[in-house]
Amino acid sequence: MAQTTIYYAADIHGSERCWRKFLNAAKFYGADVLILGGDVTGKVLGPIVRRGGGWVGRILGEVRRAETEEELERLKDILRTNGMYPYVCDEDEYERFERDHAYMRSVFSEQMRAHLARWIELADERLRGTGVEVYVMPGNDDEFGVEDVIAESEVVVNPEGRVVEIAGGQLEMISLGWANPTPWHSPRECSDEELGEKIRAMLPGLSGTKPALFNLHVPPHGSGLDWAPLLTEDLRPVQAGGEIQMVPVGSASVAAVLREHQPLLGLHGHIHESRGSARIGSTLSLNPGSRYGEGVLDGALVTIRKGKVTSYQLVSG
Numbered sequence: 001m002a003q004t005t006i007y008y009a010a011d012i013h014g015s016e017r018c019w020r021k022f023l024n025a026a027k028f029y030g031a032d033v034l035i036l037g038g039d040v041t042g043k044v045l046g047p048i049v050r051r052g053g054g055w056v057g058r059i060l061g062e063v064r065r066a067e068t069e070e071e072l073e074r075l076k077d078i079l080r081t082n083g084m085y086p087y088v089c090d091e092d093e094y095e096r097f098e099r100d101h102a103y104m105r106s107v108f109s110e111q112m113r114a115h116l117a118r119w120i121e122l123a124d125e126r127l128r129g130t131g132v133e134v135y136v137m138p139g140n141d142d143e144f145g146v147e148d149v150i151a152e153s154e155v156v157v158n159p160e161g162r163v164v165e166i167a168g169g170q171l172e173m174i175s176l177g178w179a180n181p182t183p184w185h186s187p188r189e190c191s192d193e194e195l196g197e198k199i200r201a202m203l204p205g206l207s208g209t210k211p212a213l214f215n216l217h218v219p220p221h222g223s224g225l226d227w228a229p230l231l232t233e234d235l236r237p238v239q240a241g242g243e244i245q246m247v248p249v250g251s252a253s254v255a256a257v258l259r260e261h262q263p264l265l266g267l268h269g270h271i272h273e274s275r276g277s278a279r280i281g282s283t284l285s286l287n288p289g290s291r292y293g294e295g296v297l298d299g300a301l302v303t304i305r306k307g308k309v310t311s312y313q314l315v316s317g
Helices: 016-029 069-081 091-099 101-127 146-150 192-200 252-261
Strands: 004-009 033-037 044-051 054-059 062-066 084-089 133-137 163-166 171-176 212-216 227-229 246-248 265-267 276-280 283-287 298-305 308-316
Touching (some): 016 033, 016 069, 044 091, 054 084, 084 091, 091 101, 212 252, 265 298, 276 308
Parallel strands (some): 004 033, 033 133, 212 265, 265 283
Antiparallel strands (some): 298 308
16 A cells, blocks of 8 residues: 555635645645545625725724725735635615625625635646545535535545545545534534434445545544533633633544544544544544634644554644
């Protein structure tokens, strides 16, 4: 078995800068395989309103004004870096957003798909003919329909819900972007029991003769890769002694499947704050974390040789 280097990241949430860094990771790190493990798209529309001969937008509560076309493009870039979809509109349409949330949601979905389609085109342009394998799956925060956009790619493969041979057929991988219940009621979440059923439905497709990777968006419960702030009913972090209280929020079903089947590698995301590594029996599980809002791409670099992980490193750039 030849040596294979895998670069894994997750949770870029629409950050333009992080997507471009992800595509460049093969060249930068010498990776043969790129895997983006869910939560690919952004969460928020960023209206830029034509006003007084210029444009006005809002970033993280701060009002920004653009007076020239150049400043407008700069404002759009800032929004994209923060995982927002810039959308230029007039006052009337902006007021409609305020009173008609269904309309705003429809515009968001259109913009999300358009931006993702542009990302996919960029991936094809940069990685076509390079021999680099690219796997991108939707996560719990990604709307249904993301699959249709990814399917248009010549290069990017969506591995969701099935067994895929990777690294030229040397390894096999199962992938699932769904999550156990969250406080935000995201599009792709279900009970932990159902999550386990979705994972187990893929297992008969594994050959058992090749090292396996379990690309599961949610980390295993209690692994140290799933610590998140404890929240009140109105979604505020709970503090005690001046410190935010953290609790494990991962999936018990994921933990059980890893313990039972002992794949070579578990690749996880979902919990941005829980960057790290853990051993679930003999399985190495990784969560690179996420700082997409800062334009930083956190990832994991894993080298596999003769069916074993010979090195791994959590990297940022």
